[in-house]
Amino acid sequence: MPERIFIGVAWPYANGPLHMGHIAGCYLAADIFARYHRMKGNDVLMVSGSDAHGTPITIRADQEGVEPDVILERYHAQFLDTWDRLGITFDLFTTTHTDNHRRVVQDIFQRLKDLDYIYPDTMLLAHCAGCTRFLPDRYVEGVCPHCRNERARGDQCDNCGHTLDPIELVEPRCSICGETPDFRDSEHFFLRLSAFEQPLLDWIGDKDFWRPNVANSTRGFLQGGLKDRAITRDLTWGVPLPLDGYDEKRIYVWFEAVIGYLSAAVEWAELNGKPEAWEDFWKGDNARSYYFIGKDNIPFHSIIWPAMIMAYGGLNLPYDVPANEFLSLESRKFSTSQNWAVWVPDYLDRYDPDPLRYLLSINMPETGDTDFSWTEFVRRNNDELVATYGNLVNRVLRFTYRNFDGQVPVEAAPPEDAEAALLDSTRQAMADVDDCLAHTRFRAGISRAFALAQETNRYLDSRAPWQAIKTDRADAARSLGTAIQVLNCLKVVLAPYLPFTSQKLHGFLGFDGDVSSEPWDFDALVGNIKPGAPLRNPSALYTKLDTVVAEQEAEQLGVPA
Protein backbone atom coordinates (compact mmCIF):
# COMPACT_ATOMS: atom_id res chain seq x y z
CA MET A 1 0.00 0.00 0.00
CA PRO A 2 1.47 3.37 -0.96
CA GLU A 3 2.34 5.69 1.85
CA ARG A 4 0.71 9.08 2.03
CA ILE A 5 3.28 11.81 2.37
CA PHE A 6 2.16 15.32 3.23
CA ILE A 7 4.86 17.91 2.63
CA GLY A 8 4.35 21.39 4.02
CA VAL A 9 6.87 24.01 3.02
CA ALA A 10 7.44 27.40 4.63
CA TRP A 11 5.24 30.20 3.33
CA PRO A 12 7.29 33.03 1.85
CA TYR A 13 6.21 36.61 2.51
CA ALA A 14 4.98 38.04 -0.75
CA ASN A 15 6.88 41.29 -0.30
CA GLY A 16 9.92 40.69 -2.50
CA PRO A 17 11.62 38.14 -4.75
CA LEU A 18 13.15 34.92 -3.49
CA HIS A 19 16.88 34.61 -3.06
CA MET A 20 19.08 31.54 -2.94
CA GLY A 21 18.93 31.41 0.82
CA HIS A 22 15.23 30.65 0.59
CA ILE A 23 15.84 27.85 -1.89
CA ALA A 24 18.62 26.32 0.19
CA GLY A 25 16.57 26.75 3.34
CA CYS A 26 13.59 24.64 2.40
CA TYR A 27 12.21 24.66 -1.14
CA LEU A 28 14.83 22.51 -2.82
CA ALA A 29 14.90 19.89 -0.07
CA ALA A 30 11.11 19.68 -0.09
CA ASP A 31 11.02 19.25 -3.84
CA ILE A 32 13.69 16.55 -3.88
CA PHE A 33 11.77 14.74 -1.19
CA ALA A 34 8.46 15.05 -3.04
CA ARG A 35 9.92 13.87 -6.33
CA TYR A 36 11.58 10.93 -4.61
CA HIS A 37 8.37 9.77 -2.97
CA ARG A 38 6.39 10.13 -6.17
CA MET A 39 8.95 7.96 -7.97
CA LYS A 40 8.69 5.41 -5.19
CA GLY A 41 5.00 5.17 -5.92
CA ASN A 42 3.81 6.96 -2.81
CA ASP A 43 0.99 9.51 -2.74
CA VAL A 44 2.43 12.95 -2.21
CA LEU A 45 0.74 16.23 -1.42
CA MET A 46 3.19 19.13 -1.33
CA VAL A 47 1.71 22.52 -0.56
CA SER A 48 2.70 26.00 0.38
CA GLY A 49 1.74 29.50 -0.66
CA SER A 50 2.39 33.17 -0.44
CA ASP A 51 2.07 34.58 3.06
CA ALA A 52 -0.19 37.47 2.20
CA HIS A 53 -0.59 39.09 5.59
CA GLY A 54 1.82 40.52 8.10
CA THR A 55 3.41 43.93 8.31
CA PRO A 56 6.20 43.44 5.73
CA ILE A 57 3.60 43.52 3.00
CA THR A 58 1.66 46.49 4.31
CA ILE A 59 4.90 48.40 4.78
CA ARG A 60 5.90 47.76 1.20
CA ALA A 61 2.42 48.70 0.03
CA ASP A 62 2.60 51.97 1.97
CA GLN A 63 6.00 52.72 0.48
CA GLU A 64 4.67 52.26 -3.01
CA GLY A 65 1.34 53.89 -2.31
CA VAL A 66 -0.70 50.88 -3.38
CA GLU A 67 -3.04 48.42 -1.73
CA PRO A 68 -1.46 45.35 -0.12
CA ASP A 69 -3.10 42.97 -2.57
CA VAL A 70 -1.23 44.63 -5.43
CA ILE A 71 2.04 43.64 -3.76
CA LEU A 72 0.70 40.19 -3.02
CA GLU A 73 -0.39 39.51 -6.58
CA ARG A 74 2.85 40.79 -8.06
CA TYR A 75 5.10 38.55 -6.00
CA HIS A 76 2.75 35.61 -5.92
CA ALA A 77 2.85 35.53 -9.72
CA GLN A 78 6.61 35.79 -9.60
CA PHE A 79 6.87 32.93 -7.10
CA LEU A 80 4.79 30.69 -9.36
CA ASP A 81 7.06 31.51 -12.26
CA THR A 82 10.13 30.79 -10.15
CA TRP A 83 8.80 27.38 -9.08
CA ASP A 84 8.09 26.53 -12.68
CA ARG A 85 11.51 27.50 -13.94
CA LEU A 86 13.41 25.97 -11.03
CA GLY A 87 11.35 22.80 -11.11
CA ILE A 88 9.84 23.07 -7.64
CA THR A 89 6.79 20.86 -8.04
CA PHE A 90 4.12 21.97 -5.62
CA ASP A 91 0.81 20.20 -5.88
CA LEU A 92 -0.64 23.53 -4.83
CA PHE A 93 1.00 26.87 -4.18
CA THR A 94 -1.77 29.14 -3.01
CA THR A 95 -1.95 32.22 -0.77
CA THR A 96 -3.30 32.99 2.67
CA HIS A 97 -5.62 35.56 1.08
CA THR A 98 -8.30 33.16 -0.12
CA ASP A 99 -11.87 32.66 1.05
CA ASN A 100 -11.03 29.04 1.72
CA HIS A 101 -8.13 29.95 4.00
CA ARG A 102 -10.27 32.46 5.86
CA ARG A 103 -12.95 29.82 6.46
CA VAL A 104 -10.47 27.23 7.73
CA VAL A 105 -8.75 29.74 9.99
CA GLN A 106 -12.02 30.99 11.39
CA ASP A 107 -13.19 27.44 11.99
CA ILE A 108 -10.07 26.67 13.99
CA PHE A 109 -10.31 29.95 15.86
CA GLN A 110 -13.94 29.32 16.75
CA ARG A 111 -13.36 25.75 17.83
CA LEU A 112 -10.35 26.60 19.98
CA LYS A 113 -12.34 29.43 21.53
CA ASP A 114 -15.25 27.09 22.24
CA LEU A 115 -12.80 24.71 23.89
CA ASP A 116 -11.37 27.61 25.93
CA TYR A 117 -7.93 27.27 24.34
CA ILE A 118 -8.46 30.80 23.06
CA TYR A 119 -9.59 33.44 25.54
CA PRO A 120 -9.91 37.25 25.58
CA ASP A 121 -7.74 39.57 27.64
CA THR A 122 -6.49 43.14 27.43
CA MET A 123 -3.03 44.38 26.51
CA LEU A 124 -1.40 47.78 26.31
CA LEU A 125 -0.80 48.93 22.73
CA ALA A 126 0.38 52.09 21.00
CA HIS A 127 -2.43 54.18 19.57
CA CYS A 128 -1.95 57.13 17.26
CA ALA A 129 -4.50 59.92 17.58
CA GLY A 130 -3.36 61.45 14.28
CA CYS A 131 -3.97 58.26 12.34
CA THR A 132 -6.87 57.29 14.58
CA ARG A 133 -5.69 53.72 14.88
CA PHE A 134 -3.59 51.30 16.85
CA LEU A 135 -0.08 51.00 15.50
CA PRO A 136 1.70 47.76 14.63
CA ASP A 137 4.94 47.43 16.59
CA ARG A 138 7.00 48.30 13.55
CA TYR A 139 5.11 51.52 13.00
CA VAL A 140 6.31 52.99 16.27
CA GLU A 141 9.73 54.64 16.16
CA GLY A 142 11.75 56.20 18.91
CA VAL A 143 15.01 56.25 20.82
CA CYS A 144 16.36 52.83 21.75
CA PRO A 145 16.55 52.48 25.53
CA HIS A 146 19.66 50.31 25.17
CA CYS A 147 21.90 52.12 22.71
CA ARG A 148 20.19 55.51 22.32
CA ASN A 149 19.83 54.97 18.58
CA GLU A 150 17.22 57.54 17.57
CA ARG A 151 15.67 55.43 14.84
CA ALA A 152 14.74 52.26 16.71
CA ARG A 153 11.50 50.54 15.74
CA GLY A 154 8.93 49.21 18.15
CA ASP A 155 9.79 45.60 17.42
CA GLN A 156 13.55 45.88 17.21
CA CYS A 157 16.51 48.26 17.20
CA ASP A 158 18.52 47.77 14.03
CA ASN A 159 21.53 49.43 15.60
CA CYS A 160 22.09 47.21 18.64
CA GLY A 161 19.87 44.28 17.66
CA HIS A 162 17.74 44.31 20.79
CA THR A 163 14.17 43.28 20.28
CA LEU A 164 11.81 45.78 21.83
CA ASP A 165 8.31 46.43 22.94
CA PRO A 166 6.98 49.75 21.66
CA ILE A 167 6.33 50.92 25.20
CA GLU A 168 10.05 50.73 25.99
CA LEU A 169 10.94 53.34 23.38
CA VAL A 170 12.03 56.75 24.63
CA GLU A 171 10.19 59.57 22.87
CA PRO A 172 7.99 57.23 20.79
CA ARG A 173 6.46 58.60 17.61
CA CYS A 174 4.20 57.30 14.90
CA SER A 175 6.25 56.46 11.84
CA ILE A 176 3.39 57.47 9.57
CA CYS A 177 2.40 60.90 10.82
CA GLY A 178 5.06 61.61 13.43
CA GLU A 179 2.67 62.21 16.31
CA THR A 180 3.37 60.85 19.74
CA PRO A 181 1.24 57.77 20.33
CA ASP A 182 -0.44 57.05 23.63
CA PHE A 183 -0.70 53.59 25.09
CA ARG A 184 -4.13 52.28 25.82
CA ASP A 185 -5.78 49.01 26.64
CA SER A 186 -6.99 46.94 23.75
CA GLU A 187 -8.91 43.72 23.98
CA HIS A 188 -7.26 40.77 22.29
CA PHE A 189 -7.45 37.02 22.13
CA PHE A 190 -4.76 34.77 23.50
CA LEU A 191 -3.80 31.20 22.69
CA ARG A 192 -3.45 29.04 25.79
CA LEU A 193 -0.04 27.68 24.83
CA SER A 194 0.80 27.06 28.45
CA ALA A 195 -1.65 24.14 28.49
CA PHE A 196 0.46 22.27 25.96
CA GLU A 197 3.86 22.34 27.59
CA GLN A 198 3.69 18.81 28.94
CA PRO A 199 1.81 17.26 25.99
CA LEU A 200 4.45 18.69 23.68
CA LEU A 201 7.29 17.35 25.82
CA ASP A 202 5.65 13.92 25.77
CA TRP A 203 5.11 14.09 22.03
CA ILE A 204 8.66 15.07 21.24
CA GLY A 205 10.05 12.44 23.59
CA ASP A 206 10.32 9.70 20.98
CA LYS A 207 11.39 11.91 18.08
CA ASP A 208 14.94 10.59 18.25
CA PHE A 209 15.14 10.56 14.45
CA TRP A 210 14.72 14.32 14.25
CA ARG A 211 17.75 16.30 13.23
CA PRO A 212 19.68 17.25 16.37
CA ASN A 213 19.42 20.97 15.70
CA VAL A 214 15.64 20.74 15.51
CA ALA A 215 15.17 18.47 18.50
CA ASN A 216 17.59 20.42 20.69
CA SER A 217 16.20 23.84 19.99
CA THR A 218 12.65 22.55 20.45
CA ARG A 219 13.46 21.01 23.82
CA GLY A 220 15.29 24.14 24.83
CA PHE A 221 12.34 26.27 23.91
CA LEU A 222 9.96 24.04 25.86
CA GLN A 223 12.19 23.99 28.91
CA GLY A 224 12.02 27.75 28.96
CA GLY A 225 8.31 27.38 29.58
CA LEU A 226 5.44 28.30 27.30
CA LYS A 227 3.55 31.51 27.75
CA ASP A 228 0.12 32.27 26.31
CA ARG A 229 0.44 34.52 23.30
CA ALA A 230 -1.80 37.13 21.72
CA ILE A 231 -3.15 35.93 18.38
CA THR A 232 -5.00 39.07 17.31
CA ARG A 233 -3.85 42.54 16.35
CA ASP A 234 -5.36 45.94 15.65
CA LEU A 235 -5.10 45.80 11.89
CA THR A 236 -7.36 45.88 8.87
CA TRP A 237 -5.22 43.65 6.62
CA GLY A 238 -5.53 39.98 7.45
CA VAL A 239 -8.07 37.34 8.41
CA PRO A 240 -11.05 38.83 10.29
CA LEU A 241 -12.21 37.33 13.57
CA PRO A 242 -15.32 35.15 13.28
CA LEU A 243 -17.00 37.29 15.94
CA ASP A 244 -19.16 40.40 15.88
CA GLY A 245 -17.77 43.65 17.20
CA TYR A 246 -14.13 43.13 16.21
CA ASP A 247 -14.08 44.77 12.79
CA GLU A 248 -10.85 46.66 13.53
CA LYS A 249 -8.95 43.54 14.51
CA ARG A 250 -7.40 40.71 12.55
CA ILE A 251 -5.95 37.34 13.43
CA TYR A 252 -2.21 37.73 13.88
CA VAL A 253 -0.13 36.34 11.10
CA TRP A 254 1.90 33.82 13.10
CA PHE A 255 -1.27 32.05 14.20
CA GLU A 256 -2.96 32.23 10.86
CA ALA A 257 -0.17 31.45 8.41
CA VAL A 258 0.64 27.96 9.74
CA ILE A 259 -3.00 27.03 9.28
CA GLY A 260 -2.25 27.43 5.58
CA TYR A 261 -0.89 23.88 5.59
CA LEU A 262 -4.33 22.60 6.34
CA SER A 263 -6.31 25.09 4.28
CA ALA A 264 -4.09 24.46 1.26
CA ALA A 265 -4.79 20.73 1.51
CA VAL A 266 -8.51 21.49 1.64
CA GLU A 267 -8.24 23.81 -1.34
CA TRP A 268 -6.24 21.21 -3.28
CA ALA A 269 -8.93 18.60 -2.63
CA GLU A 270 -11.68 20.91 -3.83
CA LEU A 271 -9.75 21.90 -6.93
CA ASN A 272 -9.42 18.22 -7.77
CA GLY A 273 -13.11 17.58 -7.38
CA LYS A 274 -12.64 15.33 -4.35
CA PRO A 275 -13.50 17.59 -1.42
CA GLU A 276 -12.72 14.90 1.17
CA ALA A 277 -9.36 13.89 -0.28
CA TRP A 278 -7.38 16.14 2.06
CA GLU A 279 -8.28 13.82 4.92
CA ASP A 280 -6.17 11.08 3.35
CA PHE A 281 -3.12 13.18 4.15
CA TRP A 282 -4.22 14.51 7.50
CA LYS A 283 -5.73 11.56 9.29
CA GLY A 284 -4.65 8.04 10.06
CA ASP A 285 -1.45 6.08 10.53
CA ASN A 286 -0.72 5.67 6.85
CA ALA A 287 -0.13 9.40 6.39
CA ARG A 288 3.00 11.19 7.51
CA SER A 289 3.52 14.94 7.60
CA TYR A 290 6.88 16.56 6.88
CA TYR A 291 7.51 20.26 7.29
CA PHE A 292 10.43 21.74 5.39
CA ILE A 293 11.48 25.08 6.84
CA GLY A 294 14.49 27.19 7.70
CA LYS A 295 15.85 27.11 11.23
CA ASP A 296 14.34 30.48 12.07
CA ASN A 297 10.94 28.84 11.79
CA ILE A 298 11.54 25.85 14.04
CA PRO A 299 9.45 26.83 17.08
CA PHE A 300 6.43 27.61 14.93
CA HIS A 301 6.47 24.12 13.44
CA SER A 302 7.71 22.05 16.35
CA ILE A 303 5.75 23.80 19.09
CA ILE A 304 3.07 26.30 18.13
CA TRP A 305 1.54 24.47 15.16
CA PRO A 306 1.61 21.11 16.96
CA ALA A 307 -0.05 22.77 19.96
CA MET A 308 -2.75 24.16 17.71
CA ILE A 309 -3.28 20.73 16.13
CA MET A 310 -3.49 19.13 19.56
CA ALA A 311 -6.02 21.70 20.64
CA TYR A 312 -8.14 21.21 17.54
CA GLY A 313 -7.94 17.41 17.67
CA GLY A 314 -8.34 14.69 15.07
CA LEU A 315 -5.50 15.76 12.78
CA ASN A 316 -2.02 14.33 12.38
CA LEU A 317 0.86 15.99 14.16
CA PRO A 318 4.10 16.56 12.28
CA TYR A 319 6.07 13.39 11.73
CA ASP A 320 9.30 15.22 11.06
CA VAL A 321 10.46 18.82 10.78
CA PRO A 322 13.67 18.59 8.77
CA ALA A 323 14.71 22.21 9.13
CA ASN A 324 17.82 23.39 7.35
CA GLU A 325 20.32 25.83 8.75
CA PHE A 326 21.27 28.95 6.82
CA LEU A 327 23.14 29.59 3.62
CA SER A 328 25.53 32.51 3.58
CA LEU A 329 26.63 34.35 0.47
CA GLU A 330 30.35 34.89 -0.04
CA SER A 331 30.72 34.37 3.72
CA ARG A 332 28.20 37.06 4.64
CA LYS A 333 24.58 36.61 5.54
CA PHE A 334 21.98 37.45 2.94
CA SER A 335 20.64 40.96 3.33
CA THR A 336 17.73 42.18 1.26
CA SER A 337 18.18 45.80 2.31
CA GLN A 338 21.83 45.81 1.30
CA ASN A 339 21.07 43.83 -1.86
CA TRP A 340 23.55 41.21 -0.65
CA ALA A 341 21.65 38.46 -2.35
CA VAL A 342 21.38 36.38 -5.49
CA TRP A 343 17.78 36.69 -6.61
CA VAL A 344 16.45 33.48 -8.06
CA PRO A 345 14.65 35.07 -11.03
CA ASP A 346 17.92 36.81 -11.97
CA TYR A 347 19.82 33.56 -11.69
CA LEU A 348 17.30 31.76 -13.89
CA ASP A 349 17.55 34.47 -16.52
CA ARG A 350 21.23 33.70 -16.91
CA TYR A 351 21.80 30.04 -16.03
CA ASP A 352 20.17 26.63 -16.09
CA PRO A 353 18.24 25.39 -13.07
CA ASP A 354 20.04 22.08 -12.53
CA PRO A 355 23.51 23.49 -11.78
CA LEU A 356 21.98 25.51 -8.96
CA ARG A 357 20.01 22.52 -7.75
CA TYR A 358 23.23 20.53 -7.81
CA LEU A 359 25.26 23.03 -5.85
CA LEU A 360 22.58 23.62 -3.25
CA SER A 361 22.08 19.86 -2.90
CA ILE A 362 25.70 18.90 -2.47
CA ASN A 363 26.26 21.86 -0.19
CA MET A 364 22.88 21.93 1.53
CA PRO A 365 22.93 23.44 5.03
CA GLU A 366 21.50 20.25 6.55
CA THR A 367 23.56 20.06 9.70
CA GLY A 368 25.20 23.46 9.84
CA ASP A 369 25.39 26.71 7.96
CA THR A 370 27.06 26.51 4.54
CA ASP A 371 28.30 29.11 2.11
CA PHE A 372 27.45 29.96 -1.48
CA SER A 373 30.07 31.68 -3.56
CA TRP A 374 30.16 32.27 -7.27
CA THR A 375 33.65 30.80 -7.45
CA GLU A 376 32.34 27.65 -5.85
CA PHE A 377 29.35 27.60 -8.17
CA VAL A 378 31.52 27.79 -11.29
CA ARG A 379 33.96 25.25 -9.91
CA ARG A 380 31.33 22.70 -8.98
CA ASN A 381 29.62 23.20 -12.32
CA ASN A 382 32.79 22.78 -14.33
CA ASP A 383 34.73 20.23 -12.31
CA GLU A 384 31.94 18.05 -11.00
CA LEU A 385 28.76 18.38 -13.04
CA VAL A 386 30.41 18.80 -16.42
CA ALA A 387 33.58 16.78 -15.87
CA THR A 388 32.42 13.83 -13.83
CA TYR A 389 28.81 13.27 -14.75
CA GLY A 390 28.04 15.24 -17.91
CA ASN A 391 31.18 14.00 -19.53
CA LEU A 392 30.48 10.42 -18.52
CA VAL A 393 27.11 10.60 -20.24
CA ASN A 394 28.61 12.26 -23.26
CA ARG A 395 31.58 9.92 -23.72
CA VAL A 396 29.45 6.80 -23.45
CA LEU A 397 26.56 7.88 -25.60
CA ARG A 398 28.50 9.71 -28.26
CA PHE A 399 30.93 6.85 -28.77
CA THR A 400 28.13 4.34 -28.87
CA TYR A 401 26.02 6.42 -31.19
CA ARG A 402 28.83 6.80 -33.68
CA ASN A 403 30.14 3.25 -33.60
CA PHE A 404 27.01 1.17 -33.13
CA ASP A 405 24.59 2.74 -35.58
CA GLY A 406 22.79 4.82 -32.97
CA GLN A 407 21.61 1.77 -31.07
CA VAL A 408 22.19 -0.02 -27.81
CA PRO A 409 25.01 -2.40 -28.86
CA VAL A 410 24.06 -5.94 -29.81
CA GLU A 411 26.15 -9.14 -29.77
CA ALA A 412 28.07 -8.16 -26.68
CA ALA A 413 30.68 -10.42 -25.15
CA PRO A 414 29.47 -12.24 -22.02
CA PRO A 415 29.78 -10.23 -18.82
CA GLU A 416 32.81 -10.86 -16.62
CA ASP A 417 33.75 -9.85 -13.09
CA ALA A 418 34.20 -6.21 -13.99
CA GLU A 419 30.63 -5.97 -15.27
CA ALA A 420 29.21 -7.86 -12.31
CA ALA A 421 31.09 -5.58 -9.91
CA LEU A 422 29.89 -2.39 -11.57
CA LEU A 423 26.28 -3.55 -11.75
CA ASP A 424 26.36 -4.75 -8.15
CA SER A 425 27.66 -1.37 -7.19
CA THR A 426 24.89 0.30 -9.17
CA ARG A 427 22.26 -1.78 -7.41
CA GLN A 428 23.82 -0.83 -4.10
CA ALA A 429 23.98 2.85 -5.03
CA MET A 430 20.28 2.84 -5.83
CA ALA A 431 19.57 1.35 -2.42
CA ASP A 432 21.91 3.82 -0.71
CA VAL A 433 20.43 6.90 -2.36
CA ASP A 434 16.98 5.54 -1.57
CA ASP A 435 17.92 5.25 2.09
CA CYS A 436 19.44 8.74 2.19
CA LEU A 437 16.38 10.34 0.63
CA ALA A 438 13.96 8.47 2.85
CA HIS A 439 15.83 9.89 5.84
CA THR A 440 16.12 13.43 4.41
CA ARG A 441 19.90 13.13 4.01
CA PHE A 442 20.03 14.95 0.73
CA ARG A 443 23.69 15.82 0.61
CA ALA A 444 24.81 12.27 1.28
CA GLY A 445 22.41 11.01 -1.37
CA ILE A 446 23.74 13.06 -4.22
CA SER A 447 27.33 12.38 -3.16
CA ARG A 448 26.60 8.68 -3.38
CA ALA A 449 25.17 9.05 -6.88
CA PHE A 450 28.24 10.95 -8.01
CA ALA A 451 30.50 8.30 -6.53
CA LEU A 452 28.80 5.85 -8.88
CA ALA A 453 29.47 8.15 -11.82
CA GLN A 454 33.15 8.18 -10.86
CA GLU A 455 33.21 4.43 -10.55
CA THR A 456 31.73 4.15 -14.02
CA ASN A 457 34.45 6.40 -15.38
CA ARG A 458 37.01 4.08 -13.83
CA TYR A 459 35.30 1.07 -15.33
CA LEU A 460 35.38 2.62 -18.77
CA ASP A 461 39.06 3.38 -18.44
CA SER A 462 39.78 -0.21 -17.50
CA ARG A 463 37.74 -1.59 -20.42
CA ALA A 464 38.84 1.09 -22.90
CA PRO A 465 36.18 0.40 -25.53
CA TRP A 466 37.91 2.89 -27.84
CA GLN A 467 40.80 0.40 -27.98
CA ALA A 468 38.73 -2.73 -27.94
CA ILE A 469 36.64 -1.70 -30.89
CA LYS A 470 39.65 -1.94 -33.17
CA THR A 471 40.14 -5.63 -32.52
CA ASP A 472 37.14 -7.01 -30.66
CA ARG A 473 33.82 -5.32 -31.35
CA ALA A 474 31.96 -7.59 -28.92
CA ASP A 475 34.21 -6.45 -26.09
CA ALA A 476 33.42 -2.81 -26.77
CA ALA A 477 29.74 -3.67 -27.08
CA ARG A 478 29.86 -5.27 -23.66
CA SER A 479 31.46 -2.34 -21.83
CA LEU A 480 29.36 0.32 -23.53
CA GLY A 481 26.17 -1.65 -23.00
CA THR A 482 27.01 -2.02 -19.33
CA ALA A 483 27.78 1.68 -18.98
CA ILE A 484 24.45 2.50 -20.63
CA GLN A 485 22.68 0.38 -18.06
CA VAL A 486 24.37 2.35 -15.31
CA LEU A 487 23.34 5.62 -16.96
CA ASN A 488 19.78 4.37 -17.06
CA CYS A 489 19.92 3.93 -13.29
CA LEU A 490 21.76 7.19 -12.68
CA LYS A 491 19.08 9.15 -14.47
CA VAL A 492 16.59 7.78 -11.95
CA VAL A 493 18.49 8.37 -8.73
CA LEU A 494 19.46 11.84 -9.91
CA ALA A 495 16.00 12.75 -11.16
CA PRO A 496 14.85 14.16 -7.79
CA TYR A 497 17.92 16.38 -7.68
CA LEU A 498 18.48 17.19 -11.36
CA PRO A 499 15.08 16.76 -13.00
CA PHE A 500 15.70 18.73 -16.17
CA THR A 501 18.91 16.99 -17.18
CA SER A 502 17.63 13.60 -16.08
CA GLN A 503 14.76 14.11 -18.46
CA LYS A 504 17.22 14.97 -21.20
CA LEU A 505 19.26 11.85 -20.52
CA HIS A 506 16.07 9.80 -20.53
CA GLY A 507 15.53 11.05 -24.07
CA PHE A 508 19.11 10.35 -25.16
CA LEU A 509 18.63 6.77 -24.02
CA GLY A 510 15.80 6.49 -26.49
CA PHE A 511 12.83 6.84 -24.18
CA ASP A 512 9.80 9.07 -24.46
CA GLY A 513 7.62 10.10 -21.57
CA ASP A 514 8.45 11.49 -18.19
CA VAL A 515 11.58 10.33 -16.38
CA SER A 516 9.76 10.79 -13.09
CA SER A 517 7.48 7.89 -14.07
CA GLU A 518 10.43 5.51 -14.25
CA PRO A 519 10.58 2.84 -11.55
CA TRP A 520 13.10 3.12 -8.74
CA ASP A 521 14.02 -0.49 -9.35
CA PHE A 522 17.41 -1.72 -10.50
CA ASP A 523 16.24 -4.90 -12.19
CA ALA A 524 13.44 -3.18 -14.05
CA LEU A 525 15.76 -0.44 -15.25
CA VAL A 526 18.41 -2.85 -16.43
CA GLY A 527 15.74 -4.83 -18.24
CA ASN A 528 14.58 -1.71 -20.02
CA ILE A 529 17.86 -1.40 -21.91
CA LYS A 530 17.39 -3.70 -24.87
CA PRO A 531 20.14 -4.47 -27.40
CA GLY A 532 19.31 -2.89 -30.71
CA ALA A 533 17.00 -0.28 -29.22
CA PRO A 534 17.49 3.13 -30.81
CA LEU A 535 19.38 5.85 -28.96
CA ARG A 536 19.17 9.54 -29.75
CA ASN A 537 22.12 11.65 -30.75
CA PRO A 538 23.29 13.16 -27.45
CA SER A 539 24.18 16.76 -26.75
CA ALA A 540 25.86 18.22 -23.69
CA LEU A 541 23.86 17.94 -20.47
CA TYR A 542 25.78 20.81 -18.89
CA THR A 543 27.88 23.62 -20.22
CA LYS A 544 31.14 24.86 -18.83
CA LEU A 545 31.17 28.35 -17.42
CA ASP A 546 34.02 30.78 -17.89
CA THR A 547 35.68 31.64 -14.59
CA VAL A 548 35.21 35.34 -15.27
CA VAL A 549 31.51 34.65 -14.65
CA ALA A 550 32.35 34.26 -10.99
CA GLU A 551 34.17 37.58 -10.89
CA GLN A 552 31.44 39.42 -12.73
CA GLU A 553 28.68 38.03 -10.57
CA ALA A 554 30.55 38.69 -7.35
CA GLU A 555 31.11 42.30 -8.38
CA GLN A 556 27.37 42.83 -8.67
CA LEU A 557 26.73 41.83 -5.06
CA GLY A 558 25.84 44.62 -2.73
CA VAL A 559 25.37 47.10 -5.56
CA PRO A 560 22.10 48.95 -4.92
CA ALA A 561 19.44 47.64 -7.24
Place this chain on the structure above:
RNA sequence: GGCGACGUAGCUCAGAGGCAGAGCGGGCGCUUCAUAAGCGCUAGGUCGUUGGUUCGAAUCCAUCCGUCGCCA
Protein backbone atom coordinates in the same frame (compact mmCIF):
# COMPACT_ATOMS: atom_id res chain seq x y z
C1' G B 1 21.95 39.65 28.72
C1' G B 2 19.83 34.25 28.21
C1' C B 3 19.70 29.92 25.01
C1' G B 4 21.48 27.04 20.81
C1' A B 5 24.94 26.06 17.23
C1' C B 6 29.46 26.47 14.40
C1' G B 7 35.22 26.90 13.98
C1' U B 8 38.76 20.12 10.73
C1' A B 9 43.74 20.26 4.28
C1' G B 10 44.55 26.00 -0.30
C1' C B 11 38.65 25.90 -1.10
C1' U B 12 33.74 23.62 0.08
C1' C B 13 32.44 20.30 3.67
C1' A B 14 32.04 15.01 6.15
C1' G B 15 33.54 12.50 10.66
C1' A B 16 31.42 12.58 17.00
C1' G B 17 36.05 8.32 22.42
C1' G B 18 40.39 3.91 19.25
C1' C B 19 45.87 4.91 13.05
C1' A B 20 43.01 12.62 10.81
C1' G B 21 38.72 11.92 5.80
C1' A B 22 36.06 13.10 0.78
C1' G B 23 35.38 16.14 -3.43
C1' C B 24 37.75 20.03 -5.89
C1' G B 25 42.30 22.71 -6.46
C1' G B 26 48.30 21.90 -6.46
C1' G B 27 52.50 18.43 -8.17
C1' C B 28 53.93 13.90 -11.03
C1' G B 29 52.52 10.13 -14.40
C1' C B 30 49.06 7.22 -17.76
C1' U B 31 45.23 7.72 -21.37
C1' U B 32 42.75 9.95 -25.79
C1' C B 33 36.13 7.68 -26.46
C1' A B 34 34.51 12.39 -24.44
C1' U B 35 32.72 19.43 -23.19
C1' A B 36 41.50 19.85 -22.59
C1' A B 37 37.05 15.62 -20.22
C1' G B 38 38.92 10.48 -17.75
C1' C B 39 42.26 7.30 -14.58
C1' G B 40 46.44 6.46 -11.10
C1' C B 41 50.05 8.25 -7.65
C1' U B 42 51.43 12.27 -4.47
C1' A B 43 51.92 16.59 -1.26
C1' G B 44 49.23 19.38 2.95
C1' G B 45 46.32 19.64 8.93
C1' U B 46 49.14 20.88 16.38
C1' C B 47 41.05 19.25 14.03
C1' G B 48 40.05 27.89 16.76
C1' U B 49 42.63 28.83 22.21
C1' U B 50 43.88 27.21 27.07
C1' G B 51 42.95 23.73 30.71
C1' G B 52 40.46 19.14 32.45
C1' U B 53 38.22 13.85 32.32
C1' U B 54 40.25 9.20 30.10
C1' C B 55 44.76 3.84 29.01
C1' G B 56 43.37 6.88 24.79
C1' A B 57 40.08 13.32 22.94
C1' A B 58 39.01 16.37 16.54
C1' U B 59 35.09 13.74 19.40
C1' C B 60 33.24 14.39 26.42
C1' C B 61 33.62 18.74 30.23
C1' A B 62 35.17 23.86 31.35
C1' U B 63 37.27 28.46 29.66
C1' C B 64 38.48 32.06 26.23
C1' C B 65 38.57 33.99 21.09
C1' G B 66 35.87 34.38 16.46
C1' U B 67 31.24 33.70 13.47
C1' C B 68 25.95 32.92 13.22
C1' G B 69 20.95 32.29 14.71
C1' C B 70 16.87 32.45 18.25
C1' C B 71 14.78 34.67 22.59
C1' A B 72 14.51 38.91 26.21
